[in-house]
Amino acid sequence: MKKNVLIIGAGGVAQVVAHKCAQHNDILGDLHIASRTAAKCDAIIASVHEKNAMKVQGTFTAHAVDAMDTAAVAALIRQTGAQIVINVGSSFVNMTVLEACIETGVAYMDTAIHEDPKKICEAPPWYGNYEWQRREACKAAGVTAILGVGFDPGVVNAYVRLAEEEFLDTIESIDIVDINAGSHGRWFATNFDPEINFREFTGTVYSWQKGAWQTNKMFEVGKEWDLPVVGTQKAYLTGHDEVHSLSARYPGADVRFWMGFGDHYINVFTVLKNLGLLSEKPVKTAEGQEVIPLKVVKAVLPDPASLAPDYVGKTCIGDVIRGTKDGKPAEVFLYNVADHKEAYEEVGSQGISYTAGVPPVAAAILIAKGIWDVGHMANVEELPPRPFLELLGEMGLPNRVIDASGQDRPI
């Protein structure tokens, strides 16, 4: 039984995590949130109190910390007495925060793979480059470290494990499809930090097919998907964290990730990329000023957090999983539909932050209750899926399946 949560980060996802932790502080205990700028944490705590989100009386305290500094994070863990750390800061801080958790013996969670700020779209094996190198250290310290426990990666990994346990006898292919059919009403905006958003799509696209890594260019392979609620949507083969961990568990299956993009997004992205404006390498202006173009693009784009109040429409994220059942070919689709406006009304963030922020809090509750407190490092597909998916349903992310017979029903 662990309790007391330290949230690292103060962006849109951290906002959701904070609200959801508050809604379950009877289980989770004292709450803390820390980022480089304490004022951002104060604003999140203020929004929690505005919504009267604290289930029972308790503390929720803001802290300033440099999450790139392991010693500082470890000191904060000790100071707060947190036994569970939910890291939803920038992808650049995973390894330093994980190290602080190993040092202090507390549970660790994140929602995206570690990135080196100086490298873009590293080649697989992604988890192998960073997090998995600390597997033995976690085991030796008895530290529960759950990697990539947002929606994708995260819930979509649990879907595969559930299909393995309940719906299929063999798994031959896993296609994760992520569609945002919502609209923010701006001419163009990214749904999260433009610097991170564009980095995902500027390099080679990796997928796992025929037992090996395959490479494509971004927007080279597109496919229309006919999905519940959001209808027919075009998505493109994209590299994504969970392709790596799932291909490690299901090496005989094809594992592909598909991200939905409208023609407008692709056009803007293509123009910026081809002009060199998404580059992280400094250029020199005629006046001699050294500037990183991507940082200027970020500066002119709307702040993703500012989109939430006007965001309408729905997201649909799910797994098309093919294999066999009773010796016959079978296909299942496990999925969630979330609504931007409902998310904003509940926690002050749009639907994409909501789907990413609820799962780590569900995981924290499962750790607090001992169900997922496994004492080693794990990706989500290595953990029992049903308690997680059922808890998510209670917490606002209902999960459904279209089973092999075509019936659409709750999981």
Add this chain to the structure above:
Amino acid sequence: MKKNVLIIGAGGVAQVVAHKCAQHNDILGDLHIASRTAAKCDAIIASVHEKNAMKVQGTFTAHAVDAMDTAAVAALIRQTGAQIVINVGSSFVNMTVLEACIETGVAYMDTAIHEDPKKICEAPPWYGNYEWQRREACKAAGVTAILGVGFDPGVVNAYVRLAEEEFLDTIESIDIVDINAGSHGRWFATNFDPEINFREFTGTVYSWQKGAWQTNKMFEVGKEWDLPVVGTQKAYLTGHDEVHSLSARYPGADVRFWMGFGDHYINVFTVLKNLGLLSEKPVKTAEGQEVIPLKVVKAVLPDPASLAPDYVGKTCIGDVIRGTKDGKPAEVFLYNVADHKEAYEEVGSQGISYTAGVPPVAAAILIAKGIWDVGHMANVEELPPRPFLELLGEMGLPNRVIDASGQDRPI
């Protein structure tokens, strides 16, 4: 009889001016070229000598000068003994260089209207805002100042005057059409300084119709034109210098300027503009650096001078002039077709610089010979057109007319 030429500027057009002056140095005398960076002038002079462009033995000397400093320009005029100044520097220096010419009593020429670096797309009357305010001063000093004597403005103004003198009895409309049907082979590039290029198209579009200034948005009014050599091309109503001076001389005529743009250019421009990347107002990055987005766009785009070696294809620039002849409606089209590769082989610049750079040298020769040395300020349509157009034909810019009977012939 004036002689000795000082060229201000060291860009692509200055390169053409230098070569063409050298080819006529028997008439023009000593040649000088000055810009902020003397090394750029040295490179231009070196390319002149490489091509053995000097017609007779003579001097061609490079100088460094801050053209925004009237006293410095005046001192250089006195030092060089130049009696003719060809200003093909940035549009920001017109007024200071003009002032130096008035002060020293020498002839002045430029190829584009003065711009205040701090203002974008000023409202008409453009010449009235700056150059024409010095008309009286030129007259008093007996200074010949020929404004806008590139191709457009410049040659296209002479076309109208020639139509008035030789082809039509009345002029009811003047449509200047500028098509670059060439290809530089890059994904995207501007043909001259991106900062100046984009400035032209970020504001309101002004045209002179029904006896008054009319306003439109950029790319709002498009029209297909069927032209000699380059075929059917789409062009868009655009504000341009000569719309002002021609509407002052022909107030009863509609005067419109049409610039050809491909869909690709429009798309890139639209993305950059809508994102705010063409802004001259500084933005602050997340790291606190103040940056002017347009200067970063300029930094990532190809240097326009670098396009010349690979440029192929042709330009067609001309005037569709409608009115009456012998009491009947009549239409004439006066035009030039230039070839990018031929221009590069002759003077080391692409066709757009060539069409802009040859006319001021023709004008310099006409001033040297006394034909255009009028001793006051003039736009090109106020000067006798035939000597100018005939000289241009001899110098590499042949001019043709499709007359009211439909016959296509040399002017």
